Amino acid sequence: MFYGVDLTSRLMLGTAQYPSPAVLLEAIEASGAEIITVSLRREGVAGAAFRNILSESRCRLLPNTAGCHTAREAVTTARMAREVFGTSWIKLEVIGHADTLQPDPFALVEAARVLCAEGFEVFPYTTEDLIVGEKLLEAGCRVLMPWGAPIGSGQGLRNPEGLRTMRAHFSGIPLVVDAGIGAPSQAAQAMEMGLDAILLNTAVAKAVDPAAMARAFGRAIQAGREAFEAGLMPRRDMACASTPVFGLAELA
Amino acid sequence: MRIDLNGEIVRTQARTLADLLTEQGFDAPCVATALNGDFIARSMRDATRLDEGMKVEVLSPMQGG
Numbered sequence: 001m002f003y004g005v006d007l008t009s010r011l012m013l014g015t016a017q018y019p020s021p022a023v024l025l026e027a028i029e030a031s032g033a034e035i036i037t038v039s040l041r042r043e044g045v046a047g048a049a050f051r052n053i054l055s056e057s058r059c060r061l062l063p064n065t066a067g068c069h070t071a072r073e074a075v076t077t078a079r080m081a082r083e084v085f086g087t088s089w090i091k092l093e094v095i096g097h098a099d100t101l102q103p104d105p106f107a108l109v110e111a112a113r114v115l116c117a118e119g120f121e122v123f124p125y126t127t128e129d130l131i132v133g134e135k136l137l138e139a140g141c142r143v144l145m146p147w148g149a150p151i152g153s154g155q156g157l158r159n160p161e162g163l164r165t166m167r168a169h170f171s172g173i174p175l176v177v178d179a180g181i182g183a184p185s186q187a188a189q190a191m192e193m194g195l196d197a198i199l200l201n202t203a204v205a206k207a208v209d210p211a212a213m214a215r216a217f218g219r220a221i222q223a224g225r226e227a228f229e230a231g232l233m234p235r236r237d238m239a240c241a242s243t244p245v246f247g248l249a250e251l252a
Numbered sequence: 253m254r255i256d257l258n259g260e261i262v263r264t265q266a267r268t269l270a271d272l273l274t275e276q277g278f279d280a281p282c283v284a285t286a287l288n289g290d291f292i293a294r295s296m297r298d299a300t301r302l303d304e305g306m307k308v309e310v311l312s313p314m315q316g317g
Contacts, residue, residue, distance in 0.1 A: 014317030039316025
């Protein structure tokens with residue numbers, strides 16, 4: 001599914017903002033996720049406890065370049081992450097706007113070109129723009145991660161038609177909805193549309209019971225995928241009786 | 253000499269990036285380093301000399317979304 005790696009779970013879970021390392025670990029296990037996202041920061045207070053979790057968890061790591069605003073910062077961060085985490089995978093974020101945390105598509109493509117040429121396997125956080133998507137593929141990306149809504153906003157799919165168009169345009173390219181998902185129903189909606197996976201963090205980390213919410217998301221994503229594979233019925237504008245008219249009694 | 257280490261001005265006797273990590277008590281195999289915004293690989297830390305006013309970042313694995 002992603003750069004030659006096949007996975008059972010279609011949920012990728014972020015590891016930030018949990019009330020404690022123990023709760024994070026419970027949430028990872030309850031979610032069924034096989035990929036977790038991580039970052040590089042100056043050493044903080046909870047650093048050691050977090051590294052213990054990384055060694056305990058069997059998940060594959062997806063380091064991010066969160067907080068980078070230029071291609072150069074993102075490229076340097078990616079190189080640092082490859083050495084520390086021992087993986088060529090990188091979730092490439094180049095933020096263009098402070099309020100929306102919308103990606104800067106120009107710097108994103110520029111950084112993706114550099115990193116792909118250096119052998120990185122890039123997961124670019126992008127918008128639903130088709131041309132940006134094409135440029136990212138040209139740069140060497142084999143996955144696209146369109147946003148659902150601004151990071152941490154919990155708004156769900158702000159532009160479902162745009163994502164539907166993207167799905168149709170990039171058939172065969174894994175598409176991951178990254179950011180803005182607030183509820184399991186929103187994740188299921190994306191999966192029913194044929195998107196391949198969901199990356200989320202805040203909706204689980206900030207739930208009253210993160211582990212229970214992680215489980216709910218895991219199930220919703222699986223249900224959405226099964227529904228997509230089963231083939232949804234076409235939508236109609238008018239009613240259409242489901243009980244046969246043939247054999248209806250004349251009682252009037 | 254004085255350098256900028258993770259956003260703080262630090263006085264150091266270290267001549268190289270490798271020496272600086274040892275002097276400042278970092279767990280060298282577990283961190284990644286950058287000098288003036290460029291990545292410095294582990295294998296290059298011994299050969300990377302420090303100069304007055306250089307900006308060093310020493311980063312560790314942390315939580316991320």
